[in-house]
Amino acid sequence: MADPVLTVAELLRPAFAAVAGGECDPTVRPSDRADAQVNGSLALAKKMGKPPREVAEAVMAQANLSAVCSTTEIAGPGFVNLTFANEFLAGELRAAMADPRLGVRTQAAKRFVVDYSAPNVAKEMHVGHLRSTVIGDAIVRMLEFFGHHVVRENHVGDWGTPFGMLIEHLIDLGEAEASRELSVGDLDMFYKQARQKFDADDTFKERARKRVVALQGGDTETLRMWKLLVAESTRYFDRVYDLLGVLLRDSDIMGESAYNQLLPEVVERLSKANMLVTSDGAEVVFVDGFVNRDNEPLPLIIRKGDGGYNYATSDLATVIDRVERLKVDSMLYVVGAPQAQHLEMVAAVARKAGWLPDTVEFNHVVFGSVLGEDRKILKSRSGETVKLDALLAEAVERAEAAISEKNPELDVATRKAVARQVGIGAIKYADLSIDRVKDYIFDWERMLSFDGNTAPYLQYAHARICSIFRKSEHSRESVRGGTVDIDHAAERALVLRLLQFDTAVVDAVERHSPHRLCTYLYELAGEFSAFYEQCPVLRAPDDATRASRLMLCDSTARVMEQGLALLGIEAPEQM
RNA sequence: GCCUCCGUAGCUCAGUGGAUAGAGCAACGGUUUCCUAAACCGCAGGUCGUAGGUUCGAUUCCUACCGGGGGCGCCA
Structure with missing residues (x-):
């Protein structure tokens, strides 16, 4: 504490x-x-x-x-x-810095599943996947920092009717050519061509329909081709995740297909519970409190009129799996706001059916959209969705240009590495620093600025401290365990702020709101800036003051580094 | 129509039922022989969408309305 x-x-x-x-x-x-x-x-x-x-x-x-x-x-x-009292604050800081957790409280360990990112197989990742991926990743990191057991689940769209046409298109192209096209990362082209044929060609449409049946029927050859599509997409997702620096790996993929075996079970259980109703040829559950446009009861469709399952069924299956197999205490769905009602209905049905005990939390971690300057969903100049890898590449490019201009002395290798840390950090921080329930306006200039609540500003504060140590005779480690003498207002303010890291992180994790940690780190950087301006470190009036200030510098750097790490953002030593 | 989220400075955003609502940008005025000027200081900028209510006290909680986004049966 x-x-x-x-x-x-x-x-x-x-x-x-x-x-x-x-x-x-x-x-x-x-x-x-x-x-x-x-x-x-x-x-x-x-x-x-x-x-x-x-x-x-x-x-x-x-x-x-x-x-x-x-x-x-x-x-x-x-x-x-x-x-x-100053002595009290100094003692508390000493204690906090002696702690590898930097003074942050512990929590009773619980089991979590965090469902986030969820791109679609055979489709490009676009800016719409950014928030889920980045926010989900930060929440996972924070939960793990508190020692919770966290299961990451990447609920990729790897099943359903589009796969009929995708597989048929794969057959038309030939597997070698299809693989080549997909591995280049041009997934959109592949998808669009398939779509085009599907819309224009009735015989192709019929082939696609039959292929879906074969896929759902478990036909070996069809499954083999389906796996090919999934494998190529996964390789592509990995590249994006790697560039973005998130924790997600192949083993975290729990796509819709992973829940196939559970779907009949969902139907059976609902049927036994007498919740299932046939309506307009579909099997549905009517959920209390939900009505449609005409004020009639609104159903959750479990089985479509054609006998197929849909996403409500597989979402219900995830609840069964997570509660009964993974035995989680809490489920976090990091999913966009448009799905709010759907998830509410899923939770309501699961609760009513008894699969979701009151002791298990079901949380929709909602987030708003990324908007362009026109305040509409961000689109490229040609009006298309913005591809995520292109966006990330541009961020790194812009960061590198800024670094070359401002700090030409950096060698090329360092500059490249730092550009990645700064560019990706800027994009992630822009996303994380705004209250997640709100939409936000994407603005290159603002997110890459060194002023204001941005990643580069925080990273710069950290880099400055590293710079001080490079110029001093001391290593970061050597000043730890020392005492802080508080005799300047700026030192005092900094100490006080450092001690609030505790509350900031607890607050952020409990509300699933990374932006609260961002706000804290921004305030810390501001406090450090004032200290840096007013309290010379290397040219301190005496050895004791210098030692005390070096200790403060190291403490600030450690908190900044840890705080950024919890957000999934790196802290370069120079920039 | 119903449900839901949002509305705070010119712009982008913070704000935990507490006293005088805060930052950054932009604007205006300054600071540099100094550990990174990728910095700092000052000044100005507000009916917290509107109107009620609860409360000793409301930007914060409740209700209605206004404006904007999203959702509302077989896509996910």
């Missing part, structure tokens, strides 16, 4: 309880008038029918904050302003 706000809240809790005659939240919050402010007296005063300042006084008389606060002051209508 590094955050001093929590420490003081715990110290105040008994005092509040004594005055209130029972459990009572002190509600301690960071304050712009002091280090922290206690708000609990006002609510308690109302309950007790006493003047708030009187209650505050009574509480403070009961509490002993002398080890933690240098001053406490009752102010305004009944707030208590707290100023932490």
Whole structure:
């Protein structure tokens, strides 16, 4: 528990309880008038029918904050302003930095499944996959940091009617040629050609239809060709994931096809539970509270009129699998907002059918769209969807151009490596730093800027610290374990901010909101900037001050590096 | 029509029921023999979409309305 706000809240809790005659939240919050402010007296005063300042006084008389606060002051209508003692802060920082977790609390380990990314086989990954992939990845990293057991599931679209036409197109092209085309990464062309034939040619359409039946019937030769398509796509996904620097690997792929065997089970269970109804030729479940356009009950379609299953069925199957086989405590679906209602219905059916106990969380981690400058879904200039690998390549290119211009001394190899870290970091951070439920406007200039809440700004703060150490006689490690003397306001502010890493990470993971960690890191970088400006490190007035400031620098770099790592962003040592 | 999300400075965005709502950009005015000027300081900019309600206290919670996005039976 590094955050001093929590420490003081715990110290105040008994005092509040004594005055209130029972459990009572002190509600301690960071304050712009002091280090922290206690708000609990006002609510308690109302309950007790006493003047708030009187209650505050009574509480403070009961509490002993002398080890933690240098001053406490009752102010305004009944707030208590707290100023932490410098020795306390220095001690807390020392303790936090002696901890490999940098002072971040631990949590009771739980089992999670995080469902994210989900591209389609034989289709290009586009900007629409960016948010799910990047946000999901950050959430996985944060959960793992807390020691949770996390199963990553990449629910790729590898099944369904389009595969009839794709396989037939593969046959037309010849496998060698198809493989060649797919391996180049030009998946869109392949898909479009198949689509075109499907739309224009009735005999092809009929072949495709028959092929789907063969595929679902488990025909060996059809399956072999299907696997070929999947394998080529997987290789392509890996390339994108590698460039993007996310954790997803082949072994994380749990495509729709992986749930095929469970689909009849879904139907059977729903049928046994008497939830299944035949409606317009399809087998459906009507879900309480959902209505259609005409105010009629809205069904979840389990089995289509033609006997085929659809995505609702396989999504229900994922719930069974994750609860019963993986035995998870929590499922996170990092899926775009348009699927909100669908997922709500899936969860409702699973709960009602008894597959999803109340003890297991089902969370839709919604996110908004990536918009262009016209505030519409981001499209390329020609009006097509923006390919993800092209987008990433452009980011690296732009970053490299900026680095060449600003820091020409870097050798080519370093420049290339840093360009990748900065360019990819910028794209990911632009995505992560905005409240995920909102849409955001994609803007190259802003995300690659060294000013404002951007990856390059944070990375630069880190690189500056590394630069200081390169010029000093000391290694980063050698200054650890030292003591910080707080005698400058900027040092004090920096220490206080470093101790809040704890709360920032907990907050971000609990709300599944990486942007809260981003905001924290931005504030940390700002605090460091002020310190850097006002407190010379290498030219400090004396050895003790220099040692103290080097320790502060190292602490900042460690928190920045760890914080960025939790977001899936690298921190170069120079840029 | 119903459901749902969003609406905060000119622009892009933070904001945990608490006191005087914050950043960055842009604009305006400054700072450099100094550990990376890829920096910093100052100034200005607001009916927190509107109107009610709950509360000692509302940008924050509730209701209605306005504006925008998304969804609403056999695609996923």
